[in-house]
Amino acid sequence: MDIFGVPIQALMGQLMLGIVNGSFYAVLSLGLAIIFGVLKIVNFAHGAFFMLGAFTAFLLGQHLGANYWVALVAAPIAVALFGMLFEWLFLRRLYGLDPIYGLLLTFSLVLVLEGGFRVAFGSSGQPYATPEALRGTINLGFMVLPIYRGFVILAAVLTCLVTWYVIERTSVGARLRAATERAELTQAFGINVPLLVTLTYGVGVGLAAFAGVLAAPIFHVNPSMGSSLVIIIFAVVVIGGLGSIMGAIVTGLGLGVVEGFTRVFYSEFSSTIVFLVMVLVLLIRPAGLFGREES
Amino acid sequence: SNGFSDDVVRIGVLTDMSGIYSDLSGEAAVEAVRMAVEDFGGEVHGVPIEVIYGDHRNRADTGASRAREWYDNDGVDMINDLSNSGVALAVAAVADERQRHAISNSASNIGLTNDYCSPYVTHYTYDAYSLAQGTGKTIVEDGGDTWFFLTVDFAFGIGLEQQVSDVVREAGGHVMGAARHPLDTTDFSSYALQAQASGAEIIGIASTGADAINAINALSEFGVSPSQRPAALLLWFDDIVSLGLDTAQGLLINNAFYWDADEGSREFSERFYERTGRMPNMAHAGNYSSTMHYLNAVEAAGTDDPDAVSEKMRELEINDFFATGGYIRPNGRMVHDQYLWEVKAPDESEYDYDFLRLVATISGEDAFQPLEDSTCHLLNGG
Amino acid sequence: MPEAIIETTGLTKSFKGFRAVNDISLQVLPGTIHAMIGPNGAGKTTCFNLLTKFLRPTSGRILFKGRDITALKPDQIARQGLVRSFQISAVFGQLSVLDNVMLALQRQRGESFDFWGSLRRLDTQKARAEELLHDVGLGAELDTPAAQLPYGRKRALELATTLALDPEVMLLDEPLAGMGTEDVSRTADLIRRVAKGRTVLMVEHNLGVVAELCDRITVLARGEVLVEGDYATVSKDPRVIESYIGGAAHE
Amino acid sequence: MSEAALDQTPATMLSIRGLNAWYGESHVLHGIDLEVPEGQVVTLLGRNGAGKSTTLKSILGIVPKRTGSISLMGVETIAQKPFRIARLGAALCPEDRGIYATLNVRENLELPTRINDSGLSTEQILDLFPNLRERLHSPGSKLSGGEQQMLAIGRILRTGARFLLLDEPTEGLAPTIVEQIGNTIRNLKEQGYTILLVEQNLRFAMSVADHHYLVDHGQVVDRFDRQSIEQNADALLARLGV
């Protein structure tokens, strides 16, 4: 049976791949959403941190001989530390100002990071080998799925759920939500909100870096691998509803699928579909799909 | 001194120094031109030769204004490299208007030798047409006659796809279809699947740079190759370096130059490697060869007067490590042999950068657009 | 009893179930100063937002001079002559005191869309603006950026701006909030003066002022009208004392 | 008025001198001076907008801008970050109750950092306010005003802070609960807690407090102890705005 001349089988395959991409979107937009929720800043450097994660993994392998699994843990932590330093040195000077300044600062950071890596490693990028354990493909009947892609889905969804759990269900998360809701009063309860903010930024960019490491074996590790990502990711967050963790995750996965199908039926439009969706959503449901309507 | 516009022959290398193509041309391209000038002796008829460079940021307007400034204010006599077709076309327009020389080595758009042709513009290393011929024709003749294309949704890709398709059909092959992807697509899995579904023997990759690399990655990841064979219509030597042989092995690529082809190329390449720490690709070699040719023409003409030089350039034959018996047609097309290479498997590679095996040589006459098909206005004139 | 100039029937506003304003039927008589008091969160500001359509009522009707204005937009309501001020002072901070008032004056002239016109066209209104500012004791501050005024003077400026529209009805939300004692009395006098020939509906916590200014008082609590009447009646009412003023609670 | 009254008490929990506070450009506190002796209950009286809540907020450093001197347990805190002040052992139950809508009752309850384990356990608090037990897992926004108030008070009893700042804890509560809170405050006092209470309900205030400050327009205009307040009750009611 066909849909617009595309066999249902193929569609199943595309659905699968859509979910894979969606998982990347989910992890990335999750990080962006957390940062925006607490810092009220659009972290324009999110794509750059994604790239940073991939490169860190690559470098760890090159110079320290660290294998994929080590990198998967070490790289995000390293990047998170870097991000926290950045927040501590520069970003926090802009709190309470028009968010546009934060946007501009993080944008400058993008230039520095991407430019720097291009100078250091050239523009055509580096290969990163898939770990032995995850080489090869499995036949799902309707498609052959590279095992690694399957792993990406698992890792990403797991990370998202853990993060969601930590934020929505643990005392640390409670503090975070409290700080988001009323920073002042929360301080009055003896909670070190500034530190919390720094950590939040760390976690946010750490997630981006994690996505980067996941991406390294699939996509080529090159300095501009994250450059066009950030506006799409932020679109995802806005569609999901600013401040909604689940919104970011679900919308991420969803849009991955939507994009996947667009690639079959109207491929040229696949990089633009997200924005069409966003316009429609924002005009029909101002606060985004999962967002609370605030006045 | 007498015939020289100002007392220096100035060559400007207009390239992508900081952007996504900075590996394909960039600083290495500048170095190649410098080498040519040094090898030439640093001066012509006692007039010093100077090399300057600029960054076009892959933006036509930036390139055009830089070119204008060079021609108008800085007495630049010839602009070389011109990676990125948009920039090349814009600069060609300026060159024609300002009546100064421009040579493109890393752009593919055949408009340069058709609607946009000019007595002052030379298209040197390769063009979309030669890619189509080199890859399409040869492969079909080898028996790979069903094709599917992964095409970047841009004039470059679409043009390339169409040309190859024509060639394939002419040679009796079939085109099963094409998937058009936006520029800077990172994930090609979806297209890999479509390619797989098509069942075509040859998967033509009509894109370049990061897109091509990611496409090839996806194809091998999904086990498309080797059962189906990817053919990269424009893949640079640097791309193979960064893909690694594991992924790239078996690829068919059309390149006008390979460092390990013969004595001459090896000699140049090793010197080049000394200076830049990278092996030259066809554009770098073209940068060198074309600069050399331009200077020879200047010497022969005894002046840097653009018209005189233009005549000499079209008159003199090109014989060096890059081309044998190469010559420039009235429409500015430099005609020389093209080669189809296959990427070796890791175990076949015996030493560093031992990447390619020659599959076929396409004579210049076959490789490039026949003169009678060119829409260049200079032709119907005389 | 004269026809009410503002009349609401069953006015209700709920925020996701929570009823901030619950079935309020209010009558403001022309020419009176009408106070609305009540504990924090009673629904006073919400009431104002409803009357001026900054919030859309969940249910209920609003009549202005007998006409139903429930469907109008905020700016239309303002143009009808029903103008409100804000609880947290609302001035155009970066503009000079004079320009703040000029902005209000400029509206009546139809030129506010002329991006090609020069500001000088408005000079004719300068005199009027200065006069208004003089009335509120800002005559000396004409060129000060409004943001630089002390809080109390801001409220005065806001009042002047509101007056510049020459509204039939003024809704003032805590016009005395955050003022020092002297500012309070000055502004209170001002309100009394300008109230002549208009109707004023005001929210105020300062009961002393309310006592001397207002002809009529509505006490809200938990979004509902608790008592209505003149000060004497209201302040004696045990429920008011219990819920708002405090003191003789459930003895 | 007599400083003497206070000088007998050994330790001073809180001592404020010339406290000024602003919201943006709105100058709200104009030089507050007050003392809170350790182990006693002190109330701030005053009509709406007098600056009572702002005084409490200032003590914890959560007003946009404040100047003057606030010494808490002998430590000067005017320059301290709010969370450090809190960790000295002061806990605020704010006027608007400060319940977090996105946190459920338990999370709200367990949010404040425990500075020592002298505080009540969650269980003890739930025993104190049984209504909270049923609603333990429902979000703070869904609580009734009364339940929110109980939560707000219970919350700070957990921290182990010895100095409690209660802003109108009886506001909008049913008489019975007001009673209950009164008792709570009394036996907290017996346990040696120090309490600064903002209260508009004079009778209630009189029933629990040792000292009273009358605040008006951001200044302390008068102060009473147990005896003097009894005599001036009616006069006071008038000054509170009736």
Added chain:
Amino acid sequence: MHLRSLTLPLSIVAVLALLAIPFFPQWIYLVFVMKTLCFVLFACAFNLLLGHTGILSFGHAAFFGSGAYIAGHLVKNYGVPFELGILAGGLVAALLGAVIGALAIRRSGIYLAMITLAMSQLVYFFYLQAPFTGAEDGLQRVPRGTFLGVIDLRNDTALYYVVLGIVAVGLWVVWRTVNSPFGQVLRAIREHEPRAISLGYPVARYKILVFTLSAGLSGIAGALKAIIFQLAALYDVHWHTSGDVILMTLLGGMNTVFGPAVGAAIVAALNHYLDPFGAWVTVITGVVFMACVLAFRQGVVGELGRLLKLRRPSRPEQTADQPARGESQP
């Protein structure tokens, strides 16, 4: 604004300098100046929204690019005369501005920014697919033609003075708008929208009008650029261009009328003169921007104005960067 006192002399100097430029080709390159002028107009037009109305549009490339493509297309393929081409570019952009504006202003803040971004991406896609744009090769070889059929614009100097004239008019319109009753209302909306409404202003209509105006002027800027370089390219509609213009505006100072002009000049100069640094340009640019955001938040001109103010004894002044928590005492 104490800069006022300096504005007149400064602008006179600037005008004279601009008029003199063609006589010193060895010092500064004419086409570069023309390009800068385009961005000056673009940035000032953009700031009508950001600085003067407090609306952040993240999609202004759509207007700039439309101006470029429309003008280029008409002039090249329909032989429309120069001045009509420019006008058409402006009109189409203005129309687009009215539409996008009408949709976007139904939201505010970050949401508005995202809507404009999204719409501009759709516009980008249109020009990417439209047959006449030549996709990434760009719309090439746009003839410069003549001005009013007399002045031959292939001569850079001639073109320069024409461009200078048009940009001057454009800037005058901006200045006029800002200093008109209309501009006064815009400022009111920026300062306190609810208050503006409560004064009876139909805020939505004002926003749409200023959107249209800003878009139109941006379109003219784009159209000029297309004529100057004789080409229109995708980068003109790419969101990077939207980002660039925000950058220029902030660098110059968004609370000033001509600050963005300075910002535009800075950015253009960075792009033009950093070439010798080869691959390092991007990094250097980034560092410069960072320094600007952190060091002078009011933008170059804004900070200048502040310094001038600090000179005089005047009340402490409201600035974006006041300490959040209050000062303290020993």
